[in-house]
Structures are given as C-alpha cells and as structure tokens.
Amino acid sequence: MGGEGMKILVVGGGSREHAIAEAIARSSSTPRIFSVSENRNPGIRRIVEESGGEYALAPISDPGKVAELASRWGVEIAVIGPEEPGFHGVADSLRDEDVAVVGAVRKLAVMEMSKAEMRRMQWRNGVPGRLLFKTYHSFEEAMDDLRSQPDAPTWTQNVALKPARQAGGKGVKVIEDGQAYLHREKAEFKVKHAEWIDRYISGYGDLEERILVEEKVWGPEYTLQCFSDGYTISCGPLVQDNKNAFEHCMGPETGGMGSYAGPGPLLPFITREEYDRSVEIVKKMVDAVQRESGERYVGFVAGQMMLTELEGPTLIEMYSRLGDPEGVNLLALLETDFVDLLEAMIDGKLSSVELKFSEEATVVKALAPKGYPDDRRAAGGHPIMADEGAMTLDGCKLYWGSVHEEDGLYTTGSRAAEILAFGSNLPEASEIAERCTGAIRLLDGWGLYHRSDIGSKHMLERMDELADRARALYKYREERGTLGKRKDWIPGLGLVDPAQELERRLRG
Amino acid sequence: MTGILGIGAFGSSRRNWSVARFLYYGLLALQHRGQEAVYIITADGDLHEAGGEGPVDYTLVKGVDDIPGYAGIGIVSPAEGISIHGDVALAGDGAPFLTGGWTSLTSKLSSLLNSSSPIDASVKILDEVPGAYSFIALTSDGTLMIARDPSGLRPLEVGSLGFDMGAVASESSALEVMGMKHVANVEPGEVVVMDGYSVEKAKVTRAGERSRLCSFEYVYMARHDSIMDWLPVYRVRVRIGEVLAEEAPAEADAVIGVPETAVPIAAGYSKASGIPLEIGFASTGRRTRTAIKGSGIDRLIGVQLKLNPVEAAVEDRDVVLVDDSVVRGTTLRNVVWALKRNGARRVHVRIGSPPLRAPCPYNSSIPEPDELIGSSLSEDQIAEVVGADSLRFLSLDGLIRSIGVPMDSLCLRCWGVRG
Numbered sequence: 001m002g003g004e005g006m007k008i009l010v011v012g013g014g015s016r017e018h019a020i021a022e023a024i025a026r027s028s029s030t031p032r033i034f035s036v037s038e039n040r041n042p043g044i045r046r047i048v049e050e051s052g053g054e055y056a057l058a059p060i061s062d063p064g065k066v067a068e069l070a071s072r073w074g075v076e077i078a079v080i081g082p083e084e085p086g087f088h089g090v091a092d093s094l095r096d097e098d099v100a101v102v103g104a105v106r107k108l109a110v111m112e113m114s115k116a117e118m119r120r121m122q123w124r125n126g127v128p129g130r131l132l133f134k135t136y137h138s139f140e141e142a143m144d145d146l147r148s149q150p151d152a153p154t155w156t157q158n159v160a161l162k163p164a165r166q167a168g169g170k171g172v173k174v175i176e177d178g179q180a181y182l183h184r185e186k187a188e189f190k191v192k193h194a195e196w197i198d199r200y201i202s203g204y205g206d207l208e209e210r211i212l213v214e215e216k217v218w219g220p221e222y223t224l225q226c227f228s229d230g231y232t233i234s235c236g237p238l239v240q241d242n243k244n245a246f247e248h249c250m251g252p253e254t255g256g257m258g259s260y261a262g263p264g265p266l267l268p269f270i271t272r273e274e275y276d277r278s279v280e281i282v283k284k285m286v287d288a289v290q291r292e293s294g295e296r297y298v299g300f301v302a303g304q305m306m307l308t309e310l311e312g313p314t315l316i317e318m319y320s321r322l323g324d325p326e327g328v329n330l331l332a333l334l335e336t337d338f339v340d341l342l343e344a345m346i347d348g349k350l351s352s353v354e355l356k357f358s359e360e361a362t363v364v365k366a367l368a369p370k371g372y373p374d375d376r377r378a379a380g381g382h383p384i385m386a387d388e389g390a391m392t393l394d395g396c397k398l399y400w401g402s403v404h405e406e407d408g409l410y411t412t413g414s415r416a417a418e419i420l421a422f423g424s425n426l427p428e429a430s431e432i433a434e435r436c437t438g439a440i441r442l443l444d445g446w447g448l449y450h451r452s453d454i455g456s457k458h459m460l461e462r463m464d465e466l467a468d469r470a471r472a473l474y475k476y477r478e479e480r481g482t483l484g485k486r487k488d489w490i491p492g493l494g495l496v497d498p499a500q501e502l503e504r505r506l507r508g
Numbered sequence: 509m510t511g512i513l514g515i516g517a518f519g520s521s522r523r524n525w526s527v528a529r530f531l532y533y534g535l536l537a538l539q540h541r542g543q544e545a546v547y548i549i550t551a552d553g554d555l556h557e558a559g560g561e562g563p564v565d566y567t568l569v570k571g572v573d574d575i576p577g578y579a580g581i582g583i584v585s586p587a588e589g590i591s592i593h594g595d596v597a598l599a600g601d602g603a604p605f606l607t608g609g610w611t612s613l614t615s616k617l618s619s620l621l622n623s624s625s626p627i628d629a630s631v632k633i634l635d636e637v638p639g640a641y642s643f644i645a646l647t648s649d650g651t652l653m654i655a656r657d658p659s660g661l662r663p664l665e666v667g668s669l670g671f672d673m674g675a676v677a678s679e680s681s682a683l684e685v686m687g688m689k690h691v692a693n694v695e696p697g698e699v700v701v702m703d704g705y706s707v708e709k710a711k712v713t714r715a716g717e718r719s720r721l722c723s724f725e726y727v728y729m730a731r732h733d734s735i736m737d738w739l740p741v742y743r744v745r746v747r748i749g750e751v752l753a754e755e756a757p758a759e760a761d762a763v764i765g766v767p768e769t770a771v772p773i774a775a776g777y778s779k780a781s782g783i784p785l786e787i788g789f790a791s792t793g794r795r796t797r798t799a800i801k802g803s804g805i806d807r808l809i810g811v812q813l814k815l816n817p818v819e820a821a822v823e824d825r826d827v828v829l830v831d832d833s834v835v836r837g838t839t840l841r842n843v844v845w846a847l848k849r850n851g852a853r854r855v856h857v858r859i860g861s862p863p864l865r866a867p868c869p870y871n872s873s874i875p876e877p878d879e880l881i882g883s884s885l886s887e888d889q890i891a892e893v894v895g896a897d898s899l900r901f902l903s904l905d906g907l908i909r910s911i912g913v914p915m916d917s918l919c920l921r922c923w924g925v926r927g
C-alpha cells in the first residue's frame with residue numbers, strides 16, 4: 001500500500017497528533033504520512049506505515065533535528081501538534097528548509113508561551129474579555145502581595161496563581177480567599193507555591209518573568225479552536241475540556257481529562273452571540289500578534305474561554321495549537337478534506353474553503369495511570385493493552401497518547417489514551433465512551449483512571465446553571481454599560497479603577 | 509446525632525497545606541449536630557490528635573494552629589469520639605449493628621487493611637456490617653476512607669477546593685464554611701478513597717435494601733443552608749410552612765418562627781397564608797439545640813436564653829407560633845407563656861412535622877415514647893398543656909409532599925411509620 005499524494009509530516013506523539021495523522025489519512029489525496037515524536041505511538045505508527053511514510057524518534061523541540069528529518073524525507077507540509085516545538089522555533093527552522101508549515105512560528109507562539117505577554121498584548125490592543133493581572137520576577141518579589149490582608153482590593157485575594165510561562169498544564173492554582181479566618185493557610189500556601197513556580201520556571205530558562213497573578217473569575221469554560229491562514233480565521237464547534245483529575249471537578253490540575261462538543265457548533269449552554277464574540281476575541285488576538293511580530297499566522301489557534309459575569313466571553317488562555325483532548329473532538333467532527341484545509345491555510349486561501357462539521361455530539365475521555373498528574377514516575381512504565389475490536393464494535397475510537405512501543409506497549413507517565421464516542425446527544429455519547437473504557441487496561445494491575453462524569457446529564461445541568469447565572473449578570477451589566485468595569489475603594493486613596501491602574505502600569 | 513468531617517490535600521504540593529483550621533471551622537459549622545464533645549485527628553506521616561468535651565470554640569480554640577497535617581478528620585458528637593486502632597482513626601455517624609460499635613468497626617477495618625487495599629477493606633466493612641451509618645477513616649499517610657452504608661440514612665456530602673483539596677462532611681454548609689465548593693453527595697452504598705494522588709470509588713448494595721433519606725434531617729437536624737442528597741433543606745422547610753398553612757389555617761395578625769430551624773417554616777406559612785411574618789425572638793449566647801440537650805434543666809436554660817420575645821412584634825396581636833417539632837413540650841410551654849406575658853392575645857401553635865412517636869434506632873437522639881408528648885396526647889390536649897389557643901401538627905402526607913420524594917424513599921420511623 002501507500003499513498004501517491006503529498007508527503008506530510010506530523011510533529012508530536014500524543015492523542016491529538018494521532019487524531020491529526022488520522023485526519024490527514026482520511027484525505028482523498030492519499031498523502032504519505034511521516035511522523036516524528038519522542039515516544040513510539042502505535043496509533044500513529046500504524047497510520048504512517050499504511051500510508052507508506054516513515055516514523056522517527058527524536059526530540060521534537062529541537063529545531064535542527066526536526067528540520068533535518070523533514071528535508072531528508074523531502075516532506076512538503078509539516079503539521080505541528082504540541083506547543084513546545086512552536087516555542088522552540090521548530091516551525092521557523094522548517095520554514096527555513098522550505099517546508100510549508102502549519103504551526104505557529106516562535107514569535108507567534110509567544111502568545112501562548114508567555115501568559116504574561118498574552119495578557120499585555122490583550123490590554124495593549126484593547127481586546128475584550130480581559131482580566132487584571134500582575135507579574136513577578138521572583139517569589140520574593142511576589143511575597144508581600146500574596147500575603148496581603150483579606151481586606152485588600154478583592155481581586156488580589158481571589159486569584160489564579162500561575163507560572164508566567166505555559167508549563168504543560170501544570171502549576172496553576174486557583175485560590176479564593178473568601179474566608180478571613182482561613183487567610184493564613186491560603187497565604188502560606190500561595191507563598192510556598194510561588195516559590196515552587198519560581199524554581200520550576202527558571203528550569204526552562206527562557207523567560208524573565210516567572211509568576212503571574214490573575215484576577216479569579218467564575219463561569220463555564222469552553223474552548224474555541226480555529227484555523228488561520230494569516231488573513232482569515234475559520235472556527236470550529238465549541239468544545240469543553242475538564243481540567244480536574246477526578247470526578248465532580250475535584251483534584252489536581254491535569255492537561256485535560258475529557259472533553260465534549262455538540263450537537264452542532266455550540267455547546268448546550270453557550271449562545272450563538274457568545275460564540276461570535278469569542279471568535280472576535282480570538283481574531284483580534286491573532287491580528288495583534290501578527291501586527292506586533294510581523295509574522296503571518298499559519299496554523300491552529302484556540303482561545304480557552306470562560307463565560308464570566310464580568311464581561312461574558314472572557315479569555316483565560318490562548319493556544320498556538322489545537323487543544324488536547326479538544327482537538328480530537330474537532331477533527332472527529334471535521335467533514336472538510338483535512339489536506340485541502342492544510343493547503344488552503346498555507347496558500348492563504350482559507351476564505352475559499354467551506355468548513356463543514358458533522359452535527360453530532362462527541363465525547364472524549366482520557367485515561368491516565370494512577371499517579372498522573374503529580375507522580376508521573378509512578379504513572380509510567382506500566383504495560384497497557386486495548387481491545388480495539390471491542391471498542392469499535394461499541395462505536396468508539398481509540399487515540400493513543402502517552403505510551404511507548406518497544407517490546408510491548410508501556411505507559412510513559414501522562415494520559416495514556418483517549419476514547420472518542422459519537423452520539424445524537426452528549427449523555428448518549430458519554431455513556432458509549434464510558435462503556436468503551438472497559439476495553440483498555442494496564443496488564444500489571446496498576447490503576448488506570450478516567451472521569452465517568454464527562455458529558456453526563458448531571459454535568460450538563462450544572463453547566464447550564466452556572467452559565468445562566470453568569471449570563472444574567474453580564475447581560476445586566478451590558479444594559480447598564482458596566483460590562484468589564486471594576487471599581488475599588490481604597491482607604492486613603494478613594495475610588496480607583498484597577499483597569500486604569502493596570503493600563504497606566506503597562507504604558508510604563 | 510453526630511457531625512463528621514474529613515479533608516485531604518492533593519498532589520505533590522499537599523504538604524504546603526495545613527488542614528487543622530479548616531477542620532476547626534468546619535466543625536464549628538456542624539456544632540448543631542452534637543454539642544457534648546469534639547475531636548480532630550490530622551495526618552502528616554504521623555497522626556495528631558486534639559479535642560475533648562465541650563463545644564468546638566471552647567475545646568479546640570487553643571493550639572489548633574500548631575497542629576500539623578495535610579489531611580484530617582473531625583467529629584462533633586453527644587457521646588462518641590474518634591476511635592483509634594493501630595494506624596487507623598475513624599469518625600463515625602449512626603449505628604453499625606456490631607457488638608462493640610464503632611470501636612470494633614475500627615479495629616475490624618484496621619485488621620482488614622493488613623491484607624487488603626483501602627478500597628477493598630472499606631467495601632468489606634459495608635458488606636459485612638449491617639446498620640445505618642457513615643464513616644470517615646484516616647491513616648497516618650493521609651489516606652481517607654469514606655463510606656456511606658446502603659441504607660443511606662446517614663448523610664455525607666462532598667466538597668472541592670480548586671485544584672488542591674477534597675472534603676466530605678455530614679452537611680454541605682460545613683464544606684462551604686471551609687471555603688469549598690459543594691460538588692456532590694456520597695451516594696448510599698458508596699465508598700470513596702482519597703489518598704492525595706487518586707480518588708477511587710466503589711459501590712456496595714445489600715440484598716433487599718433500598719436506600720432512604722432521613723426525614724428528620726430535613727425537619728430538624730440539618731442547617732437550613734445545607735443541601736443534602738441534592739435537596740435544599742431551606743426549600744423543604746419553606747414548603748412545609750406552605751403546606752401547614754393549607755392544612756391548618758389560623759386567624760392571626762402575625763406569624764413568628766422559633767429560631768432557628770422554624771424560621772424558614774414560618775416564612776412559608778406567612779407566604780401561603782398572607783399573614784405578615786414578624787421576627788418574634790432574639791437570642792443570647794451561642795446557638796444551642798434545645799431538643800437534644802441532656803438534662804431537663806439544661807434544656808430550659810437553653811430555651812430561655814435562645815428565645816427572648818420581642819414585645820413590639822407580638823403585643824396586641826393574635827400570633828401564629830411556628831415550631832419545627834415537639835419533643836416534650838417544654839420549649840413550647842415556655843415560649844407560649846412568654847409570648848402572652850409580652851402582650852400576645854391568642855397564640856396558635858403550628859408544628860412543621862407530625863407528632864414524634866418513636867425513638868430512632870440509628871442514634872438521632874430522639875427519646876423513648878413515654879418522653880414524647882405527641883406519642884400519647886391529642887392536639888387539643890397538648891394545646892392545653894402548653895397553654896396555646898390551638899395546636900396543629902403537619903400531617904404525614906404533608907411532610908412527604910414537602911420533602912417531595914416518594915414515601916418509600918424516606919425513613920419516617922420517628923413519626924411512627926414502620927418499614
């Protein structure tokens with residue numbers, strides 16, 4: 001077998017990249033698929049072999065290595081899956097080798113790499129859906145603010161405490177300090193965590209700013225994933241990812257334990273108007289980063305959004321890639337020929353491609369070995385097996401993730417696989433996916449966990465309730481002209497607008 | 509009655525948390541479920557214990573800041589403390605039908621843990637020990653074993669704090685007081701094990717047993733800001749008042765509720781009857797539960813401190829006095845007398861539950877029938893005893909309608925319904 005079509009390289013070895021490779025393989029143009037990743041992913045390997053391509057193991061964030069492989073294989077298009085290669089300039093070096101790249105070059109990927117820079121860019125360019133924030137170069141510098149008393153301006157109390165750099169879905173803490181009687185515990189925790197962030201981010205060695213403190217907001221979250229050719233941005237159906245490791249939104253932050261989308265382009269609790277506003281926000285961010293960098297944005301881009309009482313659609317984070325697992329939902333629903341789409345992005349002709357998505361509901365559930373996310377050593381090294389036949393019979397698809405194939409198949413410490421199911425509605429898809437989780441297990445008896453509540457009726461009811469509350473409040477603000485407006489009263493200073501303060505600070 | 513609570517931090521940063529104060533405030537919020545004793549145990553590799561007889565803010569206030577630990581359990585109780593056996597500490601609510609009670613259950617769990625995983629050991633306990641109970645057990649490495657038996661009669665609710673902590677408590681209000689988001693209930697027959705790096709669950713069923721909710725929780729025991737098994741207590745109590753107004757109307761100028769439990773019931777009565785709600789009492793000192801106090805004299809002291817009438821609210825008025833339940837009539841007699849002394853013309857007593865007729869085999873601190881005025885006297889006789897111009901109870905059917913779940917998913921034993 002083997003395709004006669006174009007040679008296309010997929011960079012990355014996770015479930016998202018498995019889904020990307022599969023979407024490419026579905027194309028009527030029968031492309032030959034090549035892959036480079038740090039783990040041998042059996043799903044990607046199979047697709048590569050069937051298409052007559054080649055598979056190499058190499059450090060994917062090493063621009064020289066990836067470019068060398070691409071030119072050795074003579075690939076025409078490269079698609080970059082994860083964020084780290086983008087941060088390290090892999091797209092740039094591929095471009096230097098005359099490979100057409102779908103993936104943000106370094107100066108564009110900064111929008112995701114530096115959460116601080118992302119916020120500054122948003123404020124500088126007046127992009128809506130903004131949050132107050134402050135950055136620090138060290139934890140010593142942050143200490144006083146983190147310990148500030150519970151009667152300080154509210155936003156400094158209820159905060160998201162983050163590494164200033166994207167750190168692979170790790171290190172974000174959301175701390176509400178709403179009980180003065182527990183202030184001491186929370187302040188101490190914040191300081192200790194900031195100390196950890198400081199150390200952790202200095203390990204990357206690529207950013208001066210280490211700690212970001214951001215106003216905490218509440219509301220349902222959703223991800224808007226789009227394709228950009230530098231002129232046009234076309235967006236897909238909304239997807240909701242779920243970050244907490246365990247059921248009922250409990251437990252540590254993960255890269256995402258499961259996601260759901262549909263039926264149709266909206267989520268059941270997000271309106272068309274909110275969708276449109278979210279698209280506006282992502283568009284404006286891409287415009288801003290293109291203008292400021294002078295680079296053309298060819299690739300995937302996504303806004304991780306929250307519907308807040310403060311402003312409605314609000315930007316939590318930008319992705320210079322597809323989400324994982326959200327990308328699996330998106331590509332599963334995509335009906336347009338993916339290679340046509342890639343070419344249109346490269347050629348700047350996205351506006352002439354009609355993006356078509358299936359109207360079905362999809363649910364993706366991630367499976368992770370016990371220990372993930374905080375004890376990856378314990379989570380790694382377990383033999384894993386899936387009965388893909390049984391899964392197919394039940395109507396599911398399996399996307400291999402953090403596993404490595406070498407004398408058997410072993411977990412490598414992160415989310416090992418993702419299961420995708422379709423349905424006419426979300427609870428139905430959720431139940432199908434749930435059934436399929438039984439067809440995959442670790443052979444040494446170590447636990448493999450997932451969240452049974454992703455896309456369930458109960459979860460949707462809760463999201464509905466949350467969205468209704470946030471919506472009622474932001475709509476009322478809109479009526480009164482106070483959308484996104486904040487006011488503080490500080491004894492001795494009087495009435496202050498923290499947003500104006502922030503803008504003054506940013507102007508220097 | 510008893511209130512129990514457990515909390516644990518997650519992940520590699522869990523040692524950055526110290527939970528003792530969370531336990532302290534959580535137990536303060538459960539204080540109404542047990543006032544005689546309070547204990548906490550925390551874990552950080554070792555177990556640390558504190559507590560004793562007396563109310564939370566008196567017994568635990570000193571030293572709680574110095575107790576280390578990233579996981580812990582606590583109990584407020586009229587009688588029992590935390591049982592400890594080897595490396596296992598356990599806070600239990602309800603009645604395991606096992607000779608030796610909680611002490612033997614704890615040693616049974618401890619010996620099971622020698623050969624089985626925490627989840628299997630906890631499942632085995634639910635499988636083998638009948639009764640009606642919930643428990644939260646803790647080992648020195650910070651593993652929490654949480655179980656609610658298949659009867660479902662003893663509540664447990666789950667809370668979450670950001671990416672950092674998980675907790676369970678008898679009532680959701682305690683979770684909120686600890687700054688947590690109330691996210692779910694522990695289901696009847698469910699076992700949950702939280703060890704800092706994972707949350708595992710299992711489900712146990714008992715042949716022939718279906719789970720039921722304790723109706724007394726909704727009428728009297730729980731705080732009105734709690735949501736238990738997805739039912740908001742406040743909504744049930746307001747509904748009780750509305751149904752009561754339908755079933756037992758009264759001619760009056762004001763409705764007043766006996767604090768704190770009957771206040772939402774009075775609000776419902778007022779809403780449905782159109783009679784204005786007045787704030788009839790002011791309280792002195794800490795909140796006490798007069799129905800579950802130990803001796804008779806203690807109860808009276810409790811009532812009189814809790815219920816100083818507001819003269820201007822009742823003077824020259826016919827009053828509907830709403831209370832949640834009647835145990836011995838002591839409270840009522842005192843209150844009716846005080847209202848009349850303060851100028852109320854007529855006092856019509858309306859009770860937001862049927863007459864209490866039987867003690868609770870699951871340890872709800874309801875006395876024997878000969879100590880329950882409603883088990884032998886008629887409404888008119890009780891009215892005479894307490895000095896009221898009329899007295900009506902809510903009907904059993906009215907209670908069931910107010911809670912809003914089918915009769916066979918409720919335990920109504922204290923109202924005299926067997927089964």
Ligand SMILES: Nc1ncnc2c1ncn2[C@@H]1O[C@H](COP(=O)(O)OP(=O)(O)OP(=O)(O)O)[C@@H](O)[C@H]1O
Nearest residue numbers: 160168169170172174214215216217243255316317
């Ligand atoms: N300002 C905020 N207010 C409330 N919650 C927030 C805020 N910022 C982040 N969060 C929560 O923390 C989660 C992770 O935050 P963020 O997306 O910034 O981190 P990340 O580690 O980069 O995640 P990802 O895996 O998506 O890249 C969000 O999904 C959201 O639930």
